[in-house]
Amino acid sequence: MRIGIFTALTDEGMEPGELAVEIEMRGFESLFVPEHTHIPVTIETIHAGWDEIPRDYCRSLDPFVALSFAAAATRDLRIGTAVALLVQRDPITFAKEAATLDRASGGRLELGIGVGWLREEIRNHGTDPRTRVALQSERIHAVKKIWTEEQAEFHGKYVAFDPIRSWPKPVQRPHPPVWLGGWGPSTHERILDHADGWMAPTMLELEELQKGIGELNLLAVRQGRPTVPVTATILAPQPGDIERRADLGVHRVLLGLLPVESRDATLRKLDRLAALMA
Numbered sequence: 303m304r305i306g307i308f309t310a311l312t313d314e315g316m317e318p319g320e321l322a323v324e325i326e327m328r329g330f331e332s333l334f335v336p337e338h339t340h341i342p343v344t345i346e347t348i349h350a351g352w353d354e355i356p357r358d359y360c361r362s363l364d365p366f367v368a369l370s371f372a373a374a375a376t377r378d379l380r381i382g383t384a385v386a387l388l389v390q391r392d393p394i395t396f397a398k399e400a401a402t403l404d405r406a407s408g409g410r411l412e413l414g415i416g417v418g419w420l421r422e423e424i425r426n427h428g429t430d431p432r433t434r435v436a437l438q439s440e441r442i443h444a445v446k447k448i449w450t451e452e453q454a455e456f457h458g459k460y461v462a463f464d465p466i467r468s469w470p471k472p473v474q475r476p477h478p479p480v481w482l483g484g485w486g487p488s489t490h491e492r493i494l495d496h497a498d499g500w501m502a503p504t505m506l507e508l509e510e511l512q513k514g515i516g517e518l519n520l521l522a523v524r525q526g527r528p529t530v531p532v533t534a535t536i537l538a539p540q541p542g543d544i545e546r547r548a549d550l551g552v553h554r555v556l557l558g559l560l561p562v563e564s565r566d567a568t569l570r571k572l573d574r575l576a577a578l579m580a
Contacts, residue, residue: 303548305579306332307572308384308504308535309559310358311368316565318368319375324569326379328576333372334384334414334535334556337365342422355420358562366399373407381407384501384535384556385416385483389434390427393441393461394468397448401472409473414501414533415442416483435488436460442480442496449477481533490518499531499553506534512550539578 307325311318325333341360348355369381381403388396404411417438418424421431429437440458447454448468455465472478482489482497485506493500500518502511511534519529532551536543537558547555557575559568 304331304554306330306334306554306556307559308334308556310562311335311363312358312361312562314361315562316568318371322372322376322379324572326376328572332380332382334382335365336384337386338362345422347421366403370403370406373410380410380412382412383414385414387418388415388441389417389429389438393444397445398468401449401470404472404474404478405470411478413478414481414483439492446477490521493530494522494525494527502532502534504535504537508546515550544578
């Protein structure tokens with residue numbers, strides 16, 4: 303079982319490099335961060351379980367830039383997104399940014415990718431939220447072509463470009479691991495089609511997680527595929543939570559380091575989270 307940290311990197315918290323060093327020193331395997339370019343002032347959609355959007359979402363740093371500082375300050379810590387919103391990003395630029403970060407980190411990048419839930423944010427990037435699932439699938443396929451081919455081209459309904467040359471290529475071959483976020487049968491099918499694993503939604507209860515893992519692996523077996531690695535996040539971890547997810551066959555657990563607080567408060571909480579690994 304791999305155990306990492308899930309947190310927001312913001313302008314009000316510890317600097318990414320300093321925090322990454324503290325995380326690695328305590329024996330955690332990875333650091334994953336979310337992505338939101340902005341939070342619209344007026345919104346109609348709200349995440350399940352929230353009365354309002356947390357302050358950290360409005361102040362988060364760009365994940366690729368912030369994680370580059372985390373990578374530069376550490377030796378072995380794996381870095382990743384949970385999740386990157388590819389439907390809000392240009393796929394050619396995304397491919398280059400990710401490949402550059404994978405090279406700069408010595409092959410330590412992992413990419414959780416999701417369609418997003420905040421429709422107003424998605425619209426502000428020129429994307430119709432109703433098309434985001436199909437758009438994401440095409441952009442993932444297009445990005446993989448850029449990573450793996452010397453002259454890549456793609457012609458789909460939403461993504462189209464004639465042959466291009468784009469370097470650098472990622473250090474990890476064929477590319478950094480792609481973890482697909484989401485929930486339900488259609489997500490499982492897309493994971494098997496164009497991802498390396500499932501990044502389970504943060505709000506899932508243990509019973510829902512167990513159900514999702516079972517359904518995903520049953521679909522994999524029916525297609526003659528091996529079982530699928532799963533990353534599960536625990537926002538408010540308690541003793542025994544890690545072991546219960548290990549019993550379900552979870553590949554990696556991310557422990558929530560939220561909300562963003564002062565340096566002293568953050569380090570105290572990191573110590574408490576590290577004690578859960580003992």
